[in-house]
Amino acid sequence: xxxxxxxxxxxxxxxxxxxxxxxxxxxxxxxxxxxxxxxxxxxxxxxxxxxxxxxxxxxxxxxxxxxxxxxxxxxxxxxxxxxxxxxxxxxxxxxxxxxxxxxxxxxxxxxxxxxxxxxxxxxxxxxxxxxxxxxxxxxxxxxxxxxxxxxxxxxxxxxxxxxxxxxxxxxxxxxxxxxxxxxxxxxxxxxxxxxxxxxxxxxxxxxxxxxxxxxxxxxxxxxxxxxxxxxxxxxxxxxxxxxxxxxxxxxxxxxxxxxxxxxxxxxxxxxxxxxxxxxxxxxxxxxxxxxxxxxxxxxxxxxxxxxxxxxxxxxxxxxxxxxxxxxxxxxxxxxxxxxxxxxxxxxxxxxxxxxxxxxxxxxxxxxxxxxxxxxxxxxxxxxxxxxxxxxxxxxxxxxxxxxxxxxxxxxxxxxxxxxxxxxxxxxxxxxxxxxxxxxxxxxxxxxxxxxxxxxxxxxxxxxxxxxxxxxxxxxxxxxxxxxxxxxxxxx
Numbered sequence: 307x308x309x310x311x312x313x314x315x316x317x318x319x320x321x322x323x324x325x326x327x328x329x330x331x332x333x334x335x336x337x338x339x340x341x342x343x344x345x346x347x348x349x350x351x352x353x354x355x356x357x358x359x360x361x362x363x364x365x366x367x368x369x370x371x372x373x374x375x376x377x378x379x380x381x382x383x384x385x386x387x388x389x390x391x392x393x394x395x396x397x398x399x400x401x402x403x404x405x406x407x408x409x410x411x412x413x414x415x416x417x418x419x420x421x422x423x424x425x426x427x428x429x430x431x432x433x434x435x436x437x438x439x440x441x442x443x444x445x446x447x448x449x450x451x452x453x454x455x456x457x458x459x460x461x462x463x464x465x466x467x468x469x470x471x472x473x474x475x476x477x478x479x480x481x482x483x484x485x486x487x488x489x490x491x492x493x494x495x496x497x498x499x500x501x502x503x504x505x506x507x508x509x510x511x512x513x514x515x516x517x518x519x520x521x522x523x524x525x526x527x528x529x530x531x532x533x534x535x536x537x538x539x540x541x542x543x544x545x546x547x548x549x550x551x552x553x554x555x556x557x558x559x560x561x562x563x564x565x566x567x568x569x570x571x572x573x574x575x576x577x578x579x580x581x582x583x584x585x586x587x588x589x590x591x592x593x594x595x596x597x598x599x600x601x602x603x604x605x606x607x608x609x610x611x612x613x614x615x616x617x618x619x620x621x622x623x624x625x626x627x628x629x630x631x632x633x634x635x636x637x638x639x640x641x642x643x644x645x646x647x648x649x650x651x652x653x654x655x656x657x658x659x660x661x662x663x664x665x666x667x668x669x670x671x672x673x674x675x676x677x678x679x680x681x682x683x684x685x686x687x688x689x690x691x692x693x694x695x696x697x698x699x700x701x702x703x704x705x706x707x708x709x710x711x712x713x714x715x716x717x718x719x720x721x722x723x724x725x726x727x728x729x730x731x732x733x734x735x736x737x738x739x740x741x742x743x744x745x746x747x748x749x750x751x752x753x754x755x756x757x758x759x760x761x762x763x764x765x766x767x768x769x770x771x772x773x774x775x776x777x778x779x780x781x782x783x784x785x786x787x788x789x790x791x792x793x794x795x796x797x
Contacts (some may be wrong), residue, residue, distance in 0.1 A: 401666020404432025
């Protein structure tokens with residue numbers, strides 16, 4: 307057996323412990339999502355062997371459910387461990403699977419049917435994904451002793467969540483020395499300090515810029531100025547144009563000066579229903595002069611324009627270091643009237659309940675083996691006893707679902723697990739691209755080593771796109787020598 311402040315494996319009568327929210331918003335149920343405790347349906351490695359879980363059942367809906375601790379959770383000078391499993395049976399494209407540890411404030415009972423996003427919490431931890439955002443939240447709420455208001459402190463660089471259909475284990479450890487560590491499947495993916503790695507920081511700066519201070523009128527903050535000693539050279543001509551007709555250009559011998567570039571279409575005929583009185587006098591449409599197509603060009607000729615070698619443009623004095631420069635002005639520093647220092651933010655507020663308050667587009671997210679307590683050893687015991695064998699069995703089931711691959715077939719080998727291509731081509735590609743993207747966010751080099759075919763495919767696709775783009779942009783011109791000569795002569 308496992309000892310902890312709150313331990314839940316959902317093998318007992320869960321409805322006696324967990325309370326569904328019936329909070330309302332705009333006179334309607336805010337949390338319409340359904341919950342149930344059941345065996346997994348996707349890769350059911352633990353089905354029938356004590357691995358039921360709490361399942362979020364409704365897609366595209368808000369869900370909320372909570373359970374009260376038997377006793378208030380105190381964390382003064384103690385290690386806090388939060389651990390639980392998630393299993394995204396339908397994957398996770400957009401939604402959350404995080405939990406909250408709730409705290410009573412002003413006598414409010416957080417374990418109630420009014421549990422909602424407004425309910426006070428102290429810690430929020432777990433995966434969240436939507437679009438390009440994919441992270442494991444770690445947020446804690448901290449009381450500002452000056453304002454008496456609670457402020458959310460967010461982990462600056464949260465790690466990436468696992469969103470495959472396997473059972474994944476999330477562990478948060480906060481130690482009395484203010485250090486934290488996040489583990490995914492017992493592997494450390496993030497660690498740091500509550501005082502250094504959260505925003506806004508726990509403690510405000512001891513000094514701030516004086517809001518009453520003003521910059522002196524004679525303060526010079528221009529680092530460089532135009533050289534007052536510089537003079538425009540006498541031979542500097544500002545009137546010379548930037549481009550001039552090419553003086554060496556000559557009109558082609560076959561150029562037809564007297565021929566028009568466009569002529570009336572000799573084959574055009576007035577429509578039978580044309581009425582000169584109503585429609586006006588009919589005129590044949592204009593077309594390119596076919597005679598001009600046989601030569602370099604027709605009509606007035608002008609030399610092409612070239613860059614003027616004598617062009618200099620407007621003259622400006624060169625810049626020099628400003629001898630009067632004093633540097634960038636900053637207001638003087640004064641003691642921060644709102645300064646305080648909490649040296650032990652790991653001494654969290656008392657916590658009274660656990661809650662899931664989630665919105666997700668995908669259904670059938672399963673939660674299992676929740677542990678909240680003070681023992682890293684007990685959390686590891688749960689992982690070794692329950693999660694690890696289940697996770698290994700799920701991977702075997704997933705591997706068995708794939709068709710056998712000959713040992714010498716290197717082309718079709720793939721390290722990642724996912725849907726079988728022939729059964730679900732789009733799902734297969736979506737799975738592997740998503741898994742590769744998640745891996746790149748964690749460790750780009752390792753992701754390429756583990757899925758070289760995916761990386762090569764993406765690189766090849768990008769190369770083909772660039773080649774096609776260059777071909778389109780470079781192939782739109784007329785390749786005939788006459789056409790090129792005509793365009794050069796016209797310009």
